[in-house]
Amino acid sequence: MDVITVKEERCKECGLCIAHCPNEALSFSDRLNSAGYKPVQVDDAKCIKCGICYTMCPDGVYEISHNGESGGED
Amino acid sequence: MAKARKVPAIIDNPMSFCPGCGHGIVIRLIAECLEELEQDQNLIFALGVGCSSLLGGGLVTDRLHCPHGRASAVATGMKRVQPENTIVAYQGDGDAYSIGIAETINAAYRNENFTMVAINNTNYGMTGGQMSWTTMPGQVTTTSPLGRDCEITGNPLKFPELVASQFDVAFAARGAVTSPKNINKLKKYIKNGLEAQINGEGYSVIEVLSPCPTNWKLSPLNSMKRIEEELIPYYPLGVFKERKEN
Ligand SMILES: Cc1ncc(C[n+]2csc(CCOP(=O)(O)OP(=O)(O)O)c2C)c(N)n1
Ligand code: SF4
Ligand code: SF4
Ligand code: SF4
Ligand SMILES: [Mg+2]
Numbered sequence: 001m002d003v004i005t006v007k008e009e010r011c012k013e014c015g016l017c018i019a020h021c022p023n024e025a026l027s028f029s030d031r032l033n034s035a036g037y038k039p040v041q042v043d044d045a046k047c048i049k050c051g052i053c054y055t056m057c058p059d060g061v062y063e064i065s066h067n068g069e070s071g072g073e074d
Numbered sequence: 075m076a077k078a079r080k081v082p083a084i085i086d087n088p089m090s091f092c093p094g095c096g097h098g099i100v101i102r103l104i105a106e107c108l109e110e111l112e113q114d115q116n117l118i119f120a121l122g123v124g125c126s127s128l129l130g131g132g133l134v135t136d137r138l139h140c141p142h143g144r145a146s147a148v149a150t151g152m153k154r155v156q157p158e159n160t161i162v163a164y165q166g167d168g169d170a171y172s173i174g175i176a177e178t179i180n181a182a183y184r185n186e187n188f189t190m191v192a193i194n195n196t197n198y199g200m201t202g203g204q205m206s207w208t209t210m211p212g213q214v215t216t217t218s219p220l221g222r223d224c225e226i227t228g229n230p231l232k233f234p235e236l237v238a239s240q241f242d243v244a245f246a247a248r249g250a251v252t253s254p255k256n257i258n259k260l261k262k263y264i265k266n267g268l269e270a271q272i273n274g275e276g277y278s279v280i281e282v283l284s285p286c287p288t289n290w291k292l293s294p295l296n297s298m299k300r301i302e303e304e305l306i307p308y309y310p311l312g313v314f315k316e317r318k319e320n
Contacts, residue, residue: 014287020254024175035234037093054079057256060086063075066078 002049004042005063011039017053017062026053078144082109088130094294096284097125097193100253101133104162106192107265109168111272117139120149122165124200125286129164134197138240143174147182149188155209160271161188165167167180168198168206171231175207184239185244185276189267195286196305207231210304215289230308234281238314244275250283250306250316252298263313270317283309 011033017040018026025046028038040053040061054062080086082105091097108114119137121127122145130139131138136159140148163170163181170178170192181190198204204217208230212221224230226312238246245267249260260282267278285297285304292300 010088012093016094016294016298018187019295051079052254055257056099058091058095059089059103060081060098060102062079064079 001067003036003065004044004047005009006037006040006042007034007061007063009035010061011037012059013037013039013056016056019024020052020056022050022052023048043048043057078169082106082114084108084135085132087134089132089168090128090288091125092288094285094287094297095125096195096282096286097128098249099257100191100193100282100284101129101164102162103113103257105267108160109161110187111160111268113268113272116158117160118156120145120161120163120188124166124168124169124198126164126169127200135198137229142278143169143172144177146174146175146190147187149215150181150184150186153186153188155185157263157299158278159218160268162231162268163188164189164192166199167192167196167208168195168204171207171233172198173300177304178233180245182241182277183304184245185242187244187271187274187276189264189271189278189280190283191267193284194281194290194309195284195306197289199284199286199289204288208309210308219261232309233317234279234314237277237279241277243277243279243315245278245313245317246268247279247282247294247313248281248283248309250301250311250313251285252283252301256311266313266317273319275317275319281309283311 029041081129083187123142205215
């Protein structure tokens with residue numbers, strides 16, 4: 001099972017992940033985090049767990065685990 | 075198959091960079107490489123003064139905030155005294171190439187065995203966007219309000235090309251953080267630089283074209299576009315000095 005985790009509190013609403021997601025799985029939510037940004041949300045049905053959002057994000061918002069494992073090389 | 079991805083432990087903290095700032099991407103790449111090379115617990119950062127200093131807030135590793143512009147001189151001392159440690163000088167364009175150009179060039183000239191990562195965002199970001207030696211011709215900054223006039227200031231500096239053509243360094247390259255493809259290439263450059271140091275090959279520099287949306291007064295996405303359309307044609311990406319054994 002692949003799981004994508006979003007650390008909402010770290011999101012700064014820059015939009016770089018949304019622009020590069022190959023499957024339009026990302027959007028801004030309507031909520032505000034404590035810094036006043038609208039954090040990203042993932043449409044899990046569309047997400048293919050490719051990791052591109054992790055690659056683009058300057059603020060460490062994403063984690064993608066694969067069969068319970070996370071991290072490691074390309 | 076999906077790729078597992080996790081922010082390396084030494085930087086898995088909130089950082090205070092502006093939204094869309096490239097510093098956050100670059101430091102994650104450095105930390106990923108250090109982890110993969112098993113150097114993340116064997117490391118000392120020589121941090122420049124500038125938004126690079128903001129790293130100090132989230133980085134869980136040994137580090138020194140160096141006098142402005144002098145991180146490459148401090149890194150030289152660190153490596154000579156502690157050769158078993160991996161040393162990374164992390165500096166901005168203003169720090170490394172304007173204020174500390176003498177120390178930066180001298181470290182490269184002597185082929186000191188450490189790795190410098192230079193974040194080129196074409197201005198002094200932290201202090202509100204003044205002109206640096208890498209500011210583009212015609213670029214408006216607070217100290218070039220009519221646009222940089224190269225007749226008076228000289229031309230934007232290409233440091234990796236300079237050291238690759240003039241000095242006997244181990245590795246010199248320039249990358250960018252504009253797309254997943256460029257980020258993955260940049261990671262390979264950083265890894266090569268670190269490997270050169272670990273093998274005792276000498277000095278490595280990796281310059282990064284990096285957005286400063288706040289002072290460029292552009293959105294994060296338009297800042298990436300500016301790098302692609304305006305900066306890369308002047309500052310080409312690639313390796314200028316290949317490692318000898320590769
Ligand atoms: C001796 C000294 N002079 C000037 C300053 C003010 N100052 C702080 S950061 C900075 C420029 C940083 O620019 P750069 O290295 O490009 O880093 P960036 O913030 O763009 O990442 C300056 C001039 C200082 N702190 N100390
Ligand atoms: S993992 Fe890939 S598909 Fe899923 S949200 Fe991130 S970029 Fe989009
Ligand atoms: S790239 Fe990161 S900080 Fe920017 S919008 Fe996406 S999750 Fe938020
Ligand atoms: S001022 Fe520029 S370089 Fe500094 S954190 Fe903000 S965007 Fe990044
Ligand atoms: Mg700068």
